[in-house]
Amino acid sequence: MLEELGLLIDGATNYAIYMLDPEGRVTIWNCGAQKIKGWNEAEIIGQDFSIFYSPSDVAAGKPRRDLERASLAGSIEEESWRIRKDGSEFLASVTITALRSGNGALRGFGKVIRDITDQKAAAAAVSRREHHLRSILATVPEAMIVMNGSGTISSFSSTAETMFGYREAEVLGRNVGMLMPESERAMHAGHLRTYLETGVRHVIGSIRVTTARRSDGEEFPIELAVGEVSIGGERIFTGFIRDLTSRREDDRKMRELQSRLVHVSRVSAMGTMASMLAHEINQPLTAIAAYLETTRDMIGDSKDGLLVEISEALQLAAAQTLRAGEIIRRLRSFVDGGDTGFRLERLDALVNEATSLGLLGVREAGISVTMTIDAGLGQVFVDRIQIQQVLVNLIRNAIQAMATAPTRHLTIATAPDRDGCARVSVGDTGAGIDAAVRERLFEAFATTKESGMGLGLSICRTIIEAHGGRIWAEAGPAGGTVFHFTVPFAGEDQ
Incomplete structure (x- = not known):
């Protein structure tokens, strides 16, 4: 023994x-x-x-x-x-x-x-990995929800707590349908039942946009991705959820900004045309008034009753002609120097906001973009919408200029310029512009486009000069064209 x-x-x-x-x-x-x-x-x-x-x-x-x-x-x-x-x-x-x-x-x-x-x-390594995983899940922007085959919640990340307004203890053991609007719950239950019975996937393995419900009843848009894993023969589903509320709000603001810029473009075009018409019409109106006054003087102090009536009619016509000229002069004065929305603006923020709109579709067009935005330039005193309209116009022109170019590269840059101004530059690698045409690019009705009206760059010049800056174009260092414009930095009194 x-x-x-x-x-x-x-x-x-x-x-x-x-x-x-x-x-x-x-x-x-x-x-x-x-x-x-x-x-x-x-x-x-x-x-x-x-x-x-x-x-x-x-x-x-x-x-x-x-x-x-x-x-x-x-x-x-x-x-x-x-x-x-x-x-x-x-x-x-x-x-x-x-x-x-x-x-x-x-x-x-x-x-x-x-x-x-x-x-x-080994236990310490597992603990470190678990802690690392928890720290990652606590910081990723997506909420993570783990549930079993019947939709019962078994894990609810801290991001999910913030997103939905529930504490983890409030949702554990409850069906995930509590996080959905009434209209989505029955649909979700049907998709899950169909999948478990037939294996036909509707949500799992794909990304879809749907609607969720917070603890206070607020419904909000989400992007949902669901994955599946089998552990010990039991199905486990993991849902990753991204709140699209901010994205939708950004899209709404973008559409609003685009609408405002289009409106400003139309108003600016009409203003430029009105100013030109006022300038052109004033001269013939002045001549008409002079001819009427001269004809009345030629009649003189006649005793003939008919001539007296004609003289009075001529005098009234001359007065109305002068009145029309005065109205047109006031219209031109309003267009050239009317009320503006000038404010102190950070140039880098202004440019970044405009480029987010102007660069829509560049990736699909095969255009690469280089942006060199100096964040330390300081503030300028400008009408934000008008300056953004100029920048968007120049960017869209550059994109169109490269439509058939073999190399498509767009550059946008800001830098300090002489005389206390900031310079904004937009360059393309298109076919370029002939020097003779470049000299009159900023004149009204001058255009290099077959279907263009020739008002865009004229409006840009009007806006920039009204801000105390200047705008010009020059040949790019590697071909194409570079457009520059300047705006003064804000002074101490502003």
Whole structure:
């Protein structure tokens, strides 16, 4: 029986099993102890067990204190660092049991040691990975919801808590339908049932835009992606949800801005035309008034009743002609110097906002874009909508100029210019513009487009000059054309 017990103890090679006498000297040493600690039986029998402790533990009296604790309590268990024969340390799971005879006399101690260094390292690695995963899930913009095959929620990320307004404890164990509007719940349940019965996917593995419901009842648009995994034969679904509210609001603002810019473009075009017409019509009106006045003077103070009536009619006609001229002069004055929406604006923000509209569709057109926007230029005193209209016009012109070009690269840049101005540049790699045509580009009705009216660049010049800047075009360094315009920086009085 004792031989079989010895074989059993020696067979437990993953455990160091040994005995100590009441003074702490080693009396029995198994093969597992030799494998874990490095000493063979001949080397260790009779040695004090403090040899297994670190010098600092020995100096602190820990070996004797451990035996005292085991003697009083009958047995102690702990995790502690131990020393091998080669001096290396390992983390050990330690059990010390006091061995007593039938009359209670202490006969010694039994010790069981297990090396748990790798186990603890693996557990720590798993813990670190879990912590890293949790930190990622806590910071990603998408909400994450985990549910079982019946739609019962088992995990609800912190982003989901913020998005939906529920705490995780409020939703765990409840059906995911609680996060959907009434109209979506039945549809979702039907899709899930169909998938479980037939395997036909409707939502899983794809991204779709739908509607969700917050805890306060507010419905909001979301982008939903659902993945599936099978664990132990059980289906687990994970939903990743992105709130599209801000995107929808940005789209709405973009459409509103586009509408305003189109409106300003039309108003500016009409204003330019009105100013031109006022200038052109004023001269013939002045001539008409002069001819009427001259004819009336030629009649003089005639006594003929008919001529007197004709003279009075001529005088009235001349007065109305002068009145018409005055109305036109006022219209021109209003167009040239009317009320404006001038405000202090950051040029980089203004340009970035305009380019987000002007660059719509460039990727589909195969155009690459380089933007060099100096964020430190400071503020300008401008009508934001009008300056953005100029920039959008120049960008769209550049895109059209490269429609058939083999190389399509658009550059947009801001930089300080002379005389306290900021310069904005838009360049293309199109066919370029002939120097003679370039000189009159900014004149009304001058155009290089077959279907163009020739008013866009004229309006741009009117806007920029009204801001105290200038606009011009020059040949690009690698072909194409670069348009520049300047606007003054805001002064201290502004």
